[in-house]
Amino acid sequence: MATLLPPPKRAKLYHGVPEPAPEPPKQSSNIVVQFVSEDDGQPLAPAVNLPANLSREALEGLLNKLSPQVSFCSHFYTSKLTLGSQEDPVPFAFHVQLPEDEVKIPGAPTRIVISESIEDDILSHPINSRSFTEEDVFVVHCSPQSVFRVRPPTRCSSTLSGHSSPILCASFSPTGNFLATGSGDTTARLWNLDTETPSHTLSGHKGWVLCVEWEAMERRLATGGHDGHVRIWDPKTGKPFGEALKGHSKWITSLCWEPIHLNPSAPRLASSSKDNTVRVWSLLTRRVEYTLGGHTASVNVVKWGGVGKGVLYTASSDRTVRVWDAEAGRQLHILKDHAHWVTTLALNTDFVLRTGPFDHTGKKPASEEEAQKLALTRYTAVLNTVPELLISGSDDHTLFLWSPFPSGSTAVTSATPTTKTKPLGRLVGHSLQVSHVSFSPDGRWAASASWDSSVRVWEGRTGKYVATLRGHVGAVYRVAWSADGRGVVSCGKDSTVKTWDLKTYKLKNDLTGHTDEVYCVDFVADKIVSGGRDRTVKIWKN
Secondary structure, X not given: OOOOOOOOOOOOEEOOEEOOOOOOOOOOOEEEEEEEEOOXXXXXXXXXXXXXXXXXXXXXXXXXXXXOOOEEEOOOOXXXXXXXXXXXXXXXXXXXXXXXXXXXXXXXXXXEXXXXXXXXXXXXXXXXXXXXXXXXXXXXXXXXXXXXXXXXXXXXXXXXXXXXXXXXXXXXXXXXXXXXXXXXXXXXXXEEXXXXXXXXXXXXXXXXXXXEEEOOOOOOEEEEEOOOOEEEEOOOOOOEOOOOEOOOOOOEEEEEEOOOOOOOOOOOEEEEXXXXXXXXXXXXXXXXXXXXXXXXXOXXXXXXXXXXXXXXXXXXXOOOEEEEEOOOOEEEEEEOOOOOOEEEEEEOOHXXXXXXXXXXXXXXXXXXXXXXXXXXXHHHHHOOOOOOOEEEEEOOOOEEXXXXXXXXHHHHHOOOOEOOOOOOEEEOOOOOOEEEEEEOOOOOEEEEEEOOOEEEEEEXXXXXXXXXXXXXXXXXXXXXXXXXXXXEEEEEOOOOEEEEEOXXXXXXXXXXXXOOOEEEEEEXXXXXXXXXXXXXXXXXXX
């Protein structure tokens, strides 16, 4: 019997009208792309002709193949790329800079980040505004990223109570295993982050605990109080190392430890105070080695840099930032460009100085010599292309980017103090006082928080404005970066903690739960800690 064929398919009718034929897929045009380095603008490969809809991941793979023996170094990753190499590909972030005459709206982003493809993100982007056409050569700026990725926290995993007054400061230990908090109830507390439970209560101060600071080897914790005393604690037992360090006549404003790559066995401690001085303490003798007395008003921040044999940076309400030789206590530079109190400082090496020998792998050094070697390697990797840079923020609504030692460690030996150091850039845009500034872990970006309810992102090496992060409805008190440099967290007067997407410069997660102002926030691994006026510590996880 012959096989019967099925009847022909009837055409679908829509209200008596035949179904329209499907449109053929739109052909993507080809464009010319020039990959350049984010650091110096030098070409990384010859210009290439490729489809405009090529994905970001394909661009990354193409660049890894094209770059002939180009080295990329950061404190996360060091790799030598060779032509056609498939081993250890370097992850990249890409962006295209908008022409200056196109950035007409104050506070608008100055660049377009490539997250999907050049066609989707640039040619079809509303910000484009005729800046780019398919006939242009697209100069794509490339910056190497960390080889690991932090999962952004989205939920509160623990609410820790115990403090009976507002929490004024909080800091994760370098490995992220412990947390220290200071409060107006005259105590500091240690928390075990494996179990997210209280570990020890540190009692001894006679006033508010205003600052807590971990030594980079996690062997000691320093606290400073409204009573003008500095106390050193053993984090394993919660017991103090001897009596309080006394000498300041007013309250302590900040603390910092000597870097591990300079002194792994017995790092010294520097404390700044409302009494206009900075004191450097030897924990071997438990005495003051020297006092820095050049400021004429409250010293609000002290930072210990790693240049040469060590330098100290101090910011004061006398409107100056001063740079000191940490070996001899001698003044090297006076930076005088601010018009009001200088309230915050950040170094592009802050992250590696704070974490010392500990990186994202979690490996612990077997000896002090190994710790010193690891810490030095991580420190020098950040300074691969730029010297140690400093950003100062002030109540005059501005920030300045400084490079006190452009020629490296030899500049520390300059014979006489100088006031001629000029800033690399003046960072303007905030409309109220700057409350905090922080560099990303690799030093490529900086974020500043202000009482104008905004967070601003800047290029860490030039001070150029990048974007404004808006979402807070009150003063922003502090900002912190994720360890991979891909995320920012902020807290403020509106009782919220917010994380931000640095691809779109939009709010990523709104972490609500605090019932009053949030004074402090810190970010380590995939955990965020926050504390404030509601007297609770909250741990946030993915």
